[in-house]
Amino acid sequence: MTPTEPAARGAAAPTAVRPPLPVKMVIAGGFGVGKTTTVGSISEIRPLTTEAAITEVAAGVDDLSHTPHKTTTTVAMDFGCITIDSTLKLYLFGTPGQDRFGFMWDDLVEGALGGLVIVDTRRLDDCYAAVDYFEHKGIPFAVAVNAFDGRVEHALDEVRWALDIAEQVPVFTYDARERGSVRDALLVVLELALARAQG
Structure with a gap:
C-alpha cells in the first residue's frame, strides 16, 4: 500500500497509550x-524538599534528644513520586512535623x-496529632513504625493501644x-484506600 492509498478495510487503528492514573498520598508524623x-528512599525523581537549618531558637522548641545529629527540618513539605505500574503513579506529599506548621496540613x-x-516508638506522643487528623478527616491511613537502629521500643499491639488506633x-x-x-x-495504604473507594 502506498502512502496515498486508504488503509485496508477493517485494519485496527493505533490506540493511544493512557498515562498512569495520578494518585496523591500523604506521608505524615x-x-x-x-x-x-x-x-x-522511594521517589523516582529527585525529591523536592523544603529543609531549613535547625537554629538555636528551633532547637529550644523541638525535641532533639532522640535525633541529636539532625541539623535540618521540613518547614513546608517534601514531594516525590513513584510509578507503581503502567496504570498508576503515586505522588507523595510529606507534611512538616512540628505543630507550628500544622496550618499547612489541610492544603x-x-x-x-x-x-x-x-511513628517513632521512642516518642509516641508526637504521633497523636497525625492519627487524630486522619481519623477526623475520614481519610484511610496506615501506621508505619520506623525501626530506628533496626529496633523498636514497643510491640505493635502496644503502639496500637497507646495511640488508640482502630482495629481496621x-x-x-x-x-x-x-x-x-x-x-x-x-502499597498497604494504596490497597486500603482502593478497598474503601470500591466499598
Missing part, C-alpha cells in the same frame, strides 16, 4: 520520624487518597531507608 527519608492533604503515618487500621514496622520496605508500606 511527628518531628524527625523519617518522613523526608521515606520520600527520598497538603486535600485530594489525597490515603495517608501513611510514621494496619500497623506494621518498616525501615524508612530501604526502598523495598517503603514500597511495601505505600
Whole structure:
C-alpha cells in the first residue's frame, strides 16, 4: 500500500497509550520520624524538599534528644513520586512535623487518597496529632513504625493501644531507608484506600 492509498478495510487503528492514573498520598508524623527519608528512599525523581537549618531558637522548641545529629527540618513539605505500574503513579506529599506548621496540613492533604503515618516508638506522643487528623478527616491511613537502629521500643499491639488506633487500621514496622520496605508500606495504604473507594 502506498502512502496515498486508504488503509485496508477493517485494519485496527493505533490506540493511544493512557498515562498512569495520578494518585496523591500523604506521608505524615511527628518531628524527625523519617518522613523526608521515606520520600527520598522511594521517589523516582529527585525529591523536592523544603529543609531549613535547625537554629538555636528551633532547637529550644523541638525535641532533639532522640535525633541529636539532625541539623535540618521540613518547614513546608517534601514531594516525590513513584510509578507503581503502567496504570498508576503515586505522588507523595510529606507534611512538616512540628505543630507550628500544622496550618499547612489541610492544603497538603486535600485530594489525597490515603495517608501513611510514621511513628517513632521512642516518642509516641508526637504521633497523636497525625492519627487524630486522619481519623477526623475520614481519610484511610496506615501506621508505619520506623525501626530506628533496626529496633523498636514497643510491640505493635502496644503502639496500637497507646495511640488508640482502630482495629481496621494496619500497623506494621518498616525501615524508612530501604526502598523495598517503603514500597511495601505505600502499597498497604494504596490497597486500603482502593478497598474503601470500591466499598
